[in-house]
Amino acid sequence: MIRPASEAELAEAVRAAHGPISVRGGGTRGPLPAGEALTTSGLTGITLHDPAALTLVARAGTPVEEIEAALAEANQRLAFEPMDHRGLLGTTGTPTIGGVVAANVSGPRRMQVGAARDHLLGLRFVDGEGTIVKNGGRVMKNVTGYDLARLVAGSRGALGVITEVALKVLPGTETCANLVARGLDDAAAVRAMSAALGTPFEVSGAAHDPHAEGGPRTVLRIEGFAPSVAYRCKALAERLAPHGDWEIETDREAVLAEWRGIRDVAPFHGEQGDVWRVSVRPSQAADLVARAGAKRAFYDWGGGLIWLLTAEGDDLRAKLGRYDGHATLLRATPETHAKLHTLQPEPLALQALTRGLRETFDPRGILAA
Amino acid sequence: MQMPSPDAKIMAKKAQVVQRLTEVLGARGVIHDPAETRAYECDALTAYRCPPLCVVLPATTEEVSAALRVCHEENVPVVPRGSGTSLAGGALPTADSVILGVSRMNRVLEIDTDDRIIRVQTGRTNLSVTGAVEELGFFYAPDPSSQLACAIAGNIAMNSGGAHCLKYGVTTNNLLGVTMVQMDGTVIEIGGAHMDAGGLDLLGVICGSEGQLGVVTEATLRILPKPEGALPVMMGYDSAEAAGACVADIIKAGVLPVAIEYMDRPCIRACEAFAKAGYPDCEALLIVEVEGSADEISYQLDTILKIARDHDPVEIRAAQDSDEAARIWLGRKSAFGAMGQINDYMCLDGTIPVSALPEVLKRIGELSDQYGLGVANVFHAGDGNMHPLILFDANKEGDLEKCEEMGADILRLCVEVGGCLTGEHGVGVEKRDLMSVQFAREDLEAQMKVKDVFDPKWLLNPAKVFPLDVSEGRRA
Numbered sequence: 001m002i003r004p005a006s007e008a009e010l011a012e013a014v015r016a017a018h019g020p021i022s023v024r025g026g027g028t029r030g031p032l033p034a035g036e037a038l039t040t041s042g043l044t045g046i047t048l049h050d051p052a053a054l055t056l057v058a059r060a061g062t063p064v065e066e067i068e069a070a071l072a073e074a075n076q077r078l079a080f081e082p083m084d085h086r087g088l089l090g091t092t093g094t095p096t097i098g099g100v101v102a103a104n105v106s107g108p109r110r111m112q113v114g115a116a117r118d119h120l121l122g123l124r125f126v127d128g129e130g131t132i133v134k135n136g137g138r139v140m141k142n143v144t145g146y147d148l149a150r151l152v153a154g155s156r157g158a159l160g161v162i163t164e165v166a167l168k169v170l171p172g173t174e175t176c177a178n179l180v181a182r183g184l185d186d187a188a189a190v191r192a193m194s195a196a197l198g199t200p201f202e203v204s205g206a207a208h209d210p211h212a213e214g215g216p217r218t219v220l221r222i223e224g225f226a227p228s229v230a231y232r233c234k235a236l237a238e239r240l241a242p243h244g245d246w247e248i249e250t251d252r253e254a255v256l257a258e259w260r261g262i263r264d265v266a267p268f269h270g271e272q273g274d275v276w277r278v279s280v281r282p283s284q285a286a287d288l289v290a291r292a293g294a295k296r297a298f299y300d301w302g303g304g305l306i307w308l309l310t311a312e313g314d315d316l317r318a319k320l321g322r323y324d325g326h327a328t329l330l331r332a333t334p335e336t337h338a339k340l341h342t343l344q345p346e347p348l349a350l351q352a353l354t355r356g357l358r359e360t361f362d363p364r365g366i367l368a369a
Numbered sequence: 370m371q372m373p374s375p376d377a378k379i380m381a382k383k384a385q386v387v388q389r390l391t392e393v394l395g396a397r398g399v400i401h402d403p404a405e406t407r408a409y410e411c412d413a414l415t416a417y418r419c420p421p422l423c424v425v426l427p428a429t430t431e432e433v434s435a436a437l438r439v440c441h442e443e444n445v446p447v448v449p450r451g452s453g454t455s456l457a458g459g460a461l462p463t464a465d466s467v468i469l470g471v472s473r474m475n476r477v478l479e480i481d482t483d484d485r486i487i488r489v490q491t492g493r494t495n496l497s498v499t500g501a502v503e504e505l506g507f508f509y510a511p512d513p514s515s516q517l518a519c520a521i522a523g524n525i526a527m528n529s530g531g532a533h534c535l536k537y538g539v540t541t542n543n544l545l546g547v548t549m550v551q552m553d554g555t556v557i558e559i560g561g562a563h564m565d566a567g568g569l570d571l572l573g574v575i576c577g578s579e580g581q582l583g584v585v586t587e588a589t590l591r592i593l594p595k596p597e598g599a600l601p602v603m604m605g606y607d608s609a610e611a612a613g614a615c616v617a618d619i620i621k622a623g624v625l626p627v628a629i630e631y632m633d634r635p636c637i638r639a640c641e642a643f644a645k646a647g648y649p650d651c652e653a654l655l656i657v658e659v660e661g662s663a664d665e666i667s668y669q670l671d672t673i674l675k676i677a678r679d680h681d682p683v684e685i686r687a688a689q690d691s692d693e694a695a696r697i698w699l700g701r702k703s704a705f706g707a708m709g710q711i712n713d714y715m716c717l718d719g720t721i722p723v724s725a726l727p728e729v730l731k732r733i734g735e736l737s738d739q740y741g742l743g744v745a746n747v748f749h750a751g752d753g754n755m756h757p758l759i760l761f762d763a764n765k766e767g768d769l770e771k772c773e774e775m776g777a778d779i780l781r782l783c784v785e786v787g788g789c790l791t792g793e794h795g796v797g798v799e800k801r802d803l804m805s806v807q808f809a810r811e812d813l814e815a816q817m818k819v820k821d822v823f824d825p826k827w828l829l830n831p832a833k834v835f836p837l838d839v840s841e842g843r844r845a
Contacts, residue, residue, distance in 0.1 A: 050722060050723075050724055051620075051621050052616070052617030052618075052620050052621055052723055052724055053620075053722045053723040053724050053753065054620060055722065074621070075623055104565060104566075104570070106565075110564065110565075111564065114538060114542050115564070115565055117565075117570060117573060118538060118541075118542045127815065131811050131814075131815070132811065133811055133812055133815040134808075134809070134812050135812065135815070135816075137720075137787070137788065137789045137807075138722060138787055139720040139721065139722055139752070139753050139754075139787070139788050139789055139792070140534070140535070140720070140751075140752035140753060140754070141530050141534065141539065141720045141749070141752045141753070141754040141792035141793055142720055142789045142791075142792060143527060143528045143530075143539075143577050143791050143792065143793055143794070143795050143796075144789040144790045144791050144796060144800070144804070144807055144808075145796065145804065145807075145808060145812075145813070145816050145834065146574055146577065146578055146816040146819055146820075146834075147528065147541065147573055147574055147576065147577045147578075148574065148815060148816060148819065149573075150541065150570050150573025150574060150576075151569060151570055151571070151573055151574040151819070153570065153573070154565070154566060154569070154570045154573075155569050155570070158569070159569075170625065171620075171622075171623035171624070171625055172623060174623070191483070194483040194484070194485075197485060197594075198482055198483070198485065198506070198507075198594050199594055200506075200594045200595060200596045200597050225665075225668060225669075227664065227665070227668055228661065228662075228664075228665045228668065231662060231664060231665065235662075279563045279564055279565055279567070280563050281481075281484045281486070281561070281562035281563050282483065282484050283481065283483045283484050301564065304563060304564050305564070324561040324562050324563055325561065325563035325567075326563070326566075326567030327567075328567065343567055343568050344567040344568070346567070346568050347557070347558070349551075349555050349556075349557045350557060350559065350568070350571065353557075353569075353571060353822060353823065354568055354569050354571075356822035357569060357819065357822050360818045360819075360821060360822055361815070361818065
């Protein structure tokens with residue numbers, strides 16, 4: 001395993017590589033591509049935290065928990081609440097901030113505040129030729145030159161190895177509460193969540209578990225200053241009365257635990273089968289789930305994100321047909337990954353652009369992704 | 370500022386190019402009479418002008434595709450244009466280029482409040498996107514000051530921001546999908562009404578690429594429910610340090626205002642003379658706006674006012690109703706007009722880390738003395754996006770050049786303290802030759818490689834963003 005201790009060493013290692021290299025952060029996101037292993041775990045440390053500017057800069061291998069702890073001390077947080085894949089994928093290791101950005105890993109609050117890529121202010125990376133490139137910066141507004149930072153974020157290492165990221169952080173929340181409705185069918189739950197997200201009450205989480213213990217459970221999260229949370233919970237429950245009976249839950253620990261579970265797809269932990277992550281427009285979500293014929297389904301992002309547990313080897317994309325969105329195979333055997341492809345195949349014109357970008361940033365084709 | 374000399378071969382075949390474009394667009398879609406092309410000789414950066422070879426105004430994505438295919442075959446550069454409000458010269462033509470304007474494409478294609486999206490043709494103006502969903506209780510968040518006139522096409526090209534991006538983000542955070550025509554006429558769909566990319570985040574790099582990767586003809590935008598209410602509070606301070614510390618403490622306290630605006634004394638005085646908003650005569654004025662229900666607003670304002678008082682303000686005024694709110698905003702919103710009344714000015718757009726504010730203001734003051742040109746500062750303090758206005762006399766020989774030199778020094782200063790050349794206006798031609806201050810050659814090379822992939826012939830807006838000597842050899 002190559003474990004560079006600095007960006008310069010990492011660049012040198014990429015330049016010196018002859019065959020494919022398999023880049024990893026904490027190794028928590030399941031099977032890694034074949035090739036010589038290269039880890040960013042030697043590049044650690046928060047290099048800047050400026051609370052008044054809502055900015056944090058850290059080296060790629062810095063554990064997410066270290067960043068969250070440092071932010072918590074200043075009553076700040078990563079607002080996109082990155083998912084921890086370990087429970088769902090049965091992996092060990094420690095999630096790193098570089099891995100989070102490289103895979104654009106976001107949690108339930110994504111629909112309100114944006115994804116990991118939306119909080120990215122800039123980054124440094126080493127391309128497939130071993131050239132060190134910086135893009136963006138550490139300030140909130142920056143349109144100087146092309147936005148390569150967003151292109152590299154979410155590229156899963158295909159365009160380069162991220163060595164440092166600058167992120168926008170947000171204030172922590174004083175209080176949180178849940179509004180819960182029981183027994184809604186999927187279509188009714190999505191309609192209720194859409195209605196909630198169309199109010200000015202700043203719902204920061206909207207999820208629906210059709211198979212929850214005791215029957216379907218639809219849950220909406222409200223966060224902020226205590227008087228504001230109380231006001232919005234009450235106003236929202238009244239507004240949503242046509243969509244069901246809503247109970248307000250205010251036990252902070254219970255609310256936090258439930259959203260950690262939603263973030264990490266806890267309902268699927270330990271269940272047999274393949275796991276798919278499907279991004280859709282919410283109004284089509286319930287129909288798509290009906291079409292999928294999955295063993296279990298679970299809705300986040302107000303219906304904009306569907307988690308599906310299917311029989312092993314099931315070709316979900318064939319069942320879903322054409323729709324506005326895409327499906328990622330997150331958990332399956334290597335054979336199924338190879339047969340069905342991890343990422344949604346793109347139309348030909350986009351494939352050409354993707355191929356062109358990969359070839360230009362990695363002409364030797366050594367960045368396995 | 371240099372532009373490449375026009376290609377004589379292209380100039381010589383103007384009639385042929387015009388004829389081929391007319392064949393695919395009809396006579397109505399092509400403007401080639403020099404008396405009429407003159408209307409497209411510049412954008413809002415009026416210091417630089419050059420009429421284009423001709424102008425095309427397609428009405429559909431198919432027509433954009435057909436026009437681009439002709440230009441691609443004829444090897445003619447194309448300069449895409451939204452409403453022509455760029456302050457950076459993003460839509461400045463060269464004499465051998467075709468201006469492709471999207472102004473005829475301004476329809477709303479779909480509104481879905483359940484999915485919280487609107488799909489529009491990109492010639493539509495920013496404010497009219499909000500206009501289309503306002504009665505349904507929604508709005509489109511990015512709000513550049515030119516929002517009455519500027520087009521979504523230009524907003525996407527420049528990744529435009531606005532006063533409210535501390536809370537709502539800029540264009541890239543509110544853009545879900547596009548229909549884009551590549552230079553060779555290929556039409557591609559990226560994203561849609563769903564969130565995030567399934568593969569590479571192409572949308573992310575297209576947004577902010579200044580019309581160099583393709584022509585975006587349709588866009589799916591995120592719309593948000595309108596807040597219940599919003600009110601500003603105004604506070605005056607006797608030093609930039611006190612105002613800067615106040616901003617820092619507000620943010621550190623966990624309050625996230627939707628806007629924090631800052632004006633310095635020259636700007637306050639000009640606005641006061643112009644708009645009579647009742648601003649105190651002080652060194653620094655802050656306007657902080659919060660949103661929510663009446664109770665939520667007063668709770669947040671109480672927190673902010675408590676912090677504000679700790680920094681020894683000259684004056685504090687919290688709006689109690691929408692009339693008082695309008696009066697507080699009046700001066701700020703007329704800042705650019707007010708300055709224009711008393712002087713010619715150049716508006717800069719660098720961003721700095723908020724914590725560097727007092728130091729940067731001090732050094733801008735020193736530069737002002739050194740060059741003998743006045744500066745008024747008005748900017749978005751929450752996100753560090755500065756808008757220093759350098760005052761000069763356009764009729765005085767050498768003043769514009771002096772002003773540009775001083776502007777470059779201020780932008781170098783922004784980069785030096787950890788910021789950037791442009792926060793929301795874009796590079797265009799205006800900041801093109803300063804790109805090497807912020808980026809190493811490898812950084813620019815990586816960006817140009819993306820253009821190589823999308824536009825191998827470098828025909829789309831080729832003389833922008835990258836210093837000419839850096840893009841030499843790539844441009845035709």
